[in-house]
Amino acid sequence: MTRGALRLVAVLALAALLLALPLLAEKYYVQFATKILIMAIFAMSLDLLVGYAGLVSLGHAAFYGLGAYALALLSPQYAGANLWTSLPLAVGVAAAAALAIGSLALRTSGVYFIMVTLAFAQMLYFVFHDTKFAGGSDGMYIYVRPVAAILGWQPFSLEDIRHFYYATLALAAGTFVALAVLLRSPFGKVISGIRVNEHRMRSLGYATFRYKLVCFAIAGGLAGLAGYLAAAQHGNVNPDMMGWHLSGGGLMMVILGGMGTLTGPVVGAVAMLALEVAFQGVTKHWQLLMGGFIVLVALFLPRGLIGLAAAARRRREPGP
Amino acid sequence: MELGPLAIQLLNSVQYGLLLFLIASGLTLIFGIMGIINLAHGSFYMIGAYLAWSLAGHLGSLWLAIPAGIVLSVAIGVLLEWLLISRLYRRDHLYQVLLTYGLILMAEELRSVIWGDDVHGVAVPAALAASIPLTETLSYPVYRLWISGVCVVLAAGMYLLITRTRLGMTIRAGASNRDMVASLGINIELVYRLVFALGVALAAFAGMIAAPVSSVFPGMGNQVLIVCFVVVVIGGIGSVKGALVGALLIGFVDTFGKVAEVSVGGFRVLPDLAGMTIYLLMAGVLLWRPEGIFGRRLQ
Numbered sequence: 001m002t003r004g005a006l007r008l009v010a011v012l013a014l015a016a017l018l019l020a021l022p023l024l025a026e027k028y029y030v031q032f033a034t035k036i037l038i039m040a041i042f043a044m045s046l047d048l049l050v051g052y053a054g055l056v057s058l059g060h061a062a063f064y065g066l067g068a069y070a071l072a073l074l075s076p077q078y079a080g081a082n083l084w085t086s087l088p089l090a091v092g093v094a095a096a097a098a099l100a101i102g103s104l105a106l107r108t109s110g111v112y113f114i115m116v117t118l119a120f121a122q123m124l125y126f127v128f129h130d131t132k133f134a135g136g137s138d139g140m141y142i143y144v145r146p147v148a149a150i151l152g153w154q155p156f157s158l159e160d161i162r163h164f165y166y167a168t169l170a171l172a173a174g175t176f177v178a179l180a181v182l183l184r185s186p187f188g189k190v191i192s193g194i195r196v197n198e199h200r201m202r203s204l205g206y207a208t209f210r211y212k213l214v215c216f217a218i219a220g221g222l223a224g225l226a227g228y229l230a231a232a233q234h235g236n237v238n239p240d241m242m243g244w245h246l247s248g249g250g251l252m253m254v255i256l257g258g259m260g261t262l263t264g265p266v267v268g269a270v271a272m273l274a275l276e277v278a279f280q281g282v283t284k285h286w287q288l289l290m291g292g293f294i295v296l297v298a299l300f301l302p303r304g305l306i307g308l309a310a311a312a313r314r315r316r317e318p319g320p
Numbered sequence: 321m322e323l324g325p326l327a328i329q330l331l332n333s334v335q336y337g338l339l340l341f342l343i344a345s346g347l348t349l350i351f352g353i354m355g356i357i358n359l360a361h362g363s364f365y366m367i368g369a370y371l372a373w374s375l376a377g378h379l380g381s382l383w384l385a386i387p388a389g390i391v392l393s394v395a396i397g398v399l400l401e402w403l404l405i406s407r408l409y410r411r412d413h414l415y416q417v418l419l420t421y422g423l424i425l426m427a428e429e430l431r432s433v434i435w436g437d438d439v440h441g442v443a444v445p446a447a448l449a450a451s452i453p454l455t456e457t458l459s460y461p462v463y464r465l466w467i468s469g470v471c472v473v474l475a476a477g478m479y480l481l482i483t484r485t486r487l488g489m490t491i492r493a494g495a496s497n498r499d500m501v502a503s504l505g506i507n508i509e510l511v512y513r514l515v516f517a518l519g520v521a522l523a524a525f526a527g528m529i530a531a532p533v534s535s536v537f538p539g540m541g542n543q544v545l546i547v548c549f550v551v552v553v554i555g556g557i558g559s560v561k562g563a564l565v566g567a568l569l570i571g572f573v574d575t576f577g578k579v580a581e582v583s584v585g586g587f588r589v590l591p592d593l594a595g596m597t598i599y600l601l602m603a604g605v606l607l608w609r610p611e612g613i614f615g616r617r618l619q
Contacts, residue, residue: 050414056413056414056417058417104603104606104607105606107606107607107610108553108606108610108611110413111351111357111413111557112553112557112610112611112612114357114413114417115357115549115550115552115553115557116549116553116602116606118546118549119546119549119550119553119599119602120599120603122546122599123595123596123599123600126595126596126599127593127595127596129595130592130593130594130595130596131592131593244542244546248421248424251414251417251418251421252418252421255414255415255418285429285432285433287425287426287428287429288425288426288429288430288433290422290425291422291423291424291425291426291427291429292422292426293422294418294419294421294422294425295404295419295422295423295426297418297422298408298415298416298418298419298422299404299407299415299419302411302415
């Protein structure tokens with residue numbers, strides 16, 4: 001079999017596995033898989049910034065949190081929000097916030113950008129933590145999941161964990177495909193060009209600031225999508241969803257998987273969440289192990305697991 | 321606001337600003353000279369505070385705890401630089417962020433293992449426990465004045481060290497061209513190690529002297545780190561002068577944001593949104609000068 005055919009078989013097998021999972025696995029694993037898919041969306045959106053545009057954001061959780069809070073604020077107390085209106089609204093709110101924050105943060109670059117994105121995320125954290133309008137430090141509860149009703153007809157119910165899984169799977173796959181198309185478009189080429197050499201792109205006549213800003217807003221909106229889904233799944237939101245632990249964790253997923261690829265962040269999300277569970281099984285102080293692991297990845301695995309696999313393949317089949 | 325309370329808030333803001341400067345100057349020096357962005361800097365502040373609390377408990381006095389704590393924190397700094405940070409000099413900022421983020425997780429968890437998760441108070445040393453009366457009813461604690469004084473002395477000392485000594489000259493040369501300095505026969509690796517240890521010691525020392533005022537609690541380092549980022553962004557990264565101006569500005573804005581009462585159309589803006597003020601200040605500076613007040617122009 002050729003390489004291409006092999007890959008096709010692998011993709012089809014993976015798709016079949018993902019589609020069959022709710023029929024085979026227990027409830028806990030279906031929920032865990034849903035959580036992984038949500039984190040995969042978040043990590044892919046961050047990789048658009050870090051891996052493709054070369055913008056290292058340490059405040060990406062802010063938009064995740066905004067998407068989550070948007071759902072909480074749009075949900076009536078004892079009823080579900082309408083999925084078809086609340087989801088686009090949540091994504092829109094997150095993207096609009098990214099547009100506003102990006103227009104300031106993108107005036108800087110490099111290490112400033114890292115610090116400024118972290119600071120703005122922290123500012124939003126304080127807005128929700130210190131004021132009462134969204135429940136303060138306790139956050140808010142969402143008692144009923146969003147309802148997927150179209151004129152009274154309900155094609156699926158998110159209260160069913162299998163339906164929720166399939167909806168998340170569809171959105172994660174949609175994000176993957178949309179980003180793949182975006183990155184192959186002229187827009188994506190410009191973004192990659194900016195990462196490699198912004199001066200040159202500017203001298204070629206591209207308004208690089210605007211490209212970066214649009215990229216930042218798209219990534220923010222997708223992070224909002226992930227936050228929306230997380231809020232719907234867990235039934236509550238709190239300011240920690242905007243905290244920098246999630247921003248740092250997201251970066252870790254991107255790098256562990258392999259940045260600058262779309263499969264990388266997905267692999268990273270799977271690996272990180274699995275590791276978290278594994279470490280939690282070892283000791284109460286699992287963060288110590290996680291911290292040590294992150295240090296080792298930063299030192300010895302700069303290209304991530306995808307890079308490791310690619311290097312192994314090169315060793316097996318030396319030179320074309 | 322009346323004169324008495326105003327004076328107290330002014331003194332408080334100067335004290336807070338100077339303390340922030342102590343921490344932010346280490347952050348900005350490590351970046352300016354070594355090109356390392358160190359997220360774990362706040363953790364050293366936290367470690368300092370916990371060292372002050374636990375050593376003061378064992379040794380009986382903060383005066384003994386501080387020198388012991390400084391020795392320990394310098395040792396931690398040298399060890400970390402040698403083991404980990406020195407491998408990151410030629411790497412992208414992304415990996416520095418990731419590695420130091422990992423260090424934060426480890427520091428927080430180690431803190432939990434060694435010292436637990438409780439909030440602790442540290443007694444003000446007896447010699448400085450007095451208060452100076454300002455008016456008939458108001459007085460100001462001597463200890464806070466002492467903090468300000470120590471910070472000013474250290475700032476002056478740092479200025480002299482960098483501008484007037486041979487070591488300072490080497491450090492400045494190393495910041496502009498590492499390879500050239502090394503080829504002149506100077507052990508630049510040792511200089512970097514010293515700078516990093518100095519930065520760690522400054523942050524830890526700030527934590528030690530702040531402990532009696534702010535108490536000692538989990539997560540205190542991360543809170544301070546983010547404020548220091550704002551200081552550095554406002555002042556201009558790599559600039560010690562900028563760190564001083566930025567820290568004093570933040571001290572002022574933060575302190576008065578918490579005591580001022582401002583309402584707009586029946587909605588209480590301050591102090592309800594006091595947590596936001598310093599970030600708005602940062603946003604303003606970014607609009608005006610993205611490179612910070614004393615920063616070199618970007619690009």
